Amino acid sequence: GEDVEQSLFLSVREGDSSVINCTYTDSSSTYLYWYKQEPGAGLQLLTYIFSNMDMKQDQRLTVLLNKKDKHLSLRIADTQTGDSAIYFCAESPLYNTDKLIFGTGTRLQVFP
C-alpha cells in the first residue's frame, strides 16, 4: 500500500534555510503536494509538483523531486517566524487521483 513518511520536527534559526523531507512508496504518484497548517487552522496548499518534474521554484519555496529514490523535499529560503507551522507532504496516486495520501506532518519551529 501507499505510505508517506516525514520527520516529526525541525527547528531552524530565523534567516536560515529550512529543508523538510518526505519519502513516499507509490511510484505511480502523479502529483506531489506540500501543505502548511498553522495553529488552529486548516491545511493550506503551498505548492505542488508534477511527477515528471525535478524541481519547482516559487519565490522562497523550492521543491525538489527525486523520483528514483521517491524523495521529495521543500526548501524555504530566509525562514521567518511566520513560517512556523506543520508542513504536510501528500501524494496523488495514479490509481485514484481523487485521493491524497498525507504524511504525518513536520512541525517547523523558527527561533530568533
Added chain:
Amino acid sequence: DAGVIQSPRHEVTEMGQEVTLRCKPISGHNSLFWYRQTMMRGLELLIYFNNNVPIDDSGMPEDRFSAKMPNASFSTLKIQPSEPRDSAVYFCASSGTGRGGTDTQYFGPGTRLTVL
C-alpha cells in the same frame, strides 16, 4: 470565494449524544472529503464524495459514523452515539475537476470536537 465553510467551529458534547458536523464546499467543486486529525493518528481520510455520490468510505471508523451529501453545496458528518475517543479536529475539503493543480484539495478551518 468564501472557501470551504464548516460549522460549528467548536463542539463540546457528552458521551452518547449525537453530533452533526456540516460542510459547504467551494462552489463548482465536485469532490468533497472528510478528514479527522488527532495527535496519535495524524490526518485520516474518512470518506469522500464525487458528484454527491460516496466513492470511498473505507476510512469511516465504525457504524457510529455516517456521512451524507444531499446536494452539491452541502454535506454532513454524523456521529451517533459519540464517544470520548471521537474527540478530534474534523476537516472538510473540496476539489474541482481536472488534473494536477486543479485537483488541489482546499480545506475548511475544521471543527474541533470534544466528547466528554
